[in-house]
Amino acid sequence: MPQFDTTFFSSLLFWSIVSFGIMLFFVSKFALPSILDILDTRERRIKDSLDDAERKRIEAEQRLVEYDAKVKAASEEAERHIAQAQQHAQRLHDENQKKVEAETARMLSQARQEIEREQRQAIQEVKSTAVNLAVQLTERVLARNLSDEDRTRFSDDALKEVEAFYADERQA
Amino acid sequence: MARELENPLHHFELHPIVPLNLFGADVSINKAVILMWCVCGVMMGLFYLASRGQRIIPTRIQSAVEMAVEFLRDMVLDTMGEKGLKLLPFMITLFFFILLSNLLGLIPSSYTVTSQVAVTALFAITVYVISIFVGLYYHGFHYFSIFSPPGTPRWLVPAMVPIEIISQLARPFTLALRLFINMTVGHMMISVFLGLAMWSFFGLVLLVPLSAALYGLEVFIACIQAYIFTILACVYIGEAIRLH
Secondary structure: OHHHHHHHHHHHHHHHHHHHHHHHHHHHHHHHHHHHHHHHHHHHHHHHHHHHHHHHHHHHHHHHHHHHHHHHHHHHHHHHHHHHHHHHHHHHHHHHHHHHHHHHHHHHHHHHHHHHHHHHHHHHHHHHHHHHHHHHHHHHOOOOOOHHHHHHHHHHHHHHHHHHHHHHHHHH | OOOOOOOOHHHOOOOOOOOOOEEEOOEEEEEEHHHHHHHHHHHHHHHHHHHHOOOOOHHHHHHHHHHHHHHHHHHHHHHHHHHHHHHHHHHHHHHHHHHHHHHHOOOOOOOHHHHHHHHHHHHHHHHHHHHHHHHHHHHHHHHHHHOOOOOOOEEEEHHHHHHHHHHHHHHHHHHHHHHHHHHHHHHHHHHHHHHHHHHOOOHHHHHHHHHHHHHHHHHHHHHHHHHHHHHHHHHHHHHHHOOO
């Protein structure tokens, strides 16, 4: 086999040692430190990133728990406020209802009283008008002035007739 | 018309291209030496591209080289432990030198440096010598207790020691021969198949695809052999560090 020909052994060994030696020097002094440095830097960065991510995840979880608690507290507070507002509104409603009813009753009563007073006044006016008319009519019929005694008697009679008339009207 | 089949070993013959002499020794430049320089050039280029700019987000070449470096670092740590990291540059150089020698040798008309037994023997002997020095460095003369494994009955020691010595001495031989034979045989088979294919149309149809498949297998073997050589070097030196 040509590989066992010792003619080139010295040449191959010499150049192998030289080539390998140069490569070993290059790798150990330049290439490997640089590559290991990159790998270490990358590993450190990845580790830092993972640690940072883990820290942020824990922080986020804590904040989520805090927010949940706050939301729950706010929700309870809101419900309490709503309940209070509803109670307050109900109370106001009841009070207003009572006030309105009382006012209505008062106004109704006042109106009734007013109506009765007006009615009485009207009746009184009608009565006096009727008396006056009756007296004037009687004076004309008799063509003379009546004495105070006659006037009183006529007016009383007229009043009785008018009252009787109104009584009949009411019954009708 | 008789055609002569080309000698498959012809590919491995060397001829001086530039005759040189150094202190009486022939150091002439031949095809294998030029391929060695090519290996060095490619290796330097790869490492230069991988370490240029120290990019945190790697390029494809940088990723490939970094993966190989990390793979080798893990291999060194697994087989030799933390103490073995001092030898990481040697292991990386050894792996890439053998790998690129194997792969560049697959380029048609080039030469496989690792098909030269002198080269593989040099690497194997270097590994073996390093393992002895490492053993002596960490354990002193107690290192020679590797010839008598722990638990060996006292009466068996006279038999065990010669066996262990042979086993130890066989290591550089097997290491050198495994790589040399694998590289040589692979190229010979491709050469023979392609030579036979030229003889007939039938051979052309049958053997050219077979040679192409074999070529793919050779690429795989080139990588595997570099890995085997390196891991065995790590194991041998690791044994010297741990002793048993």
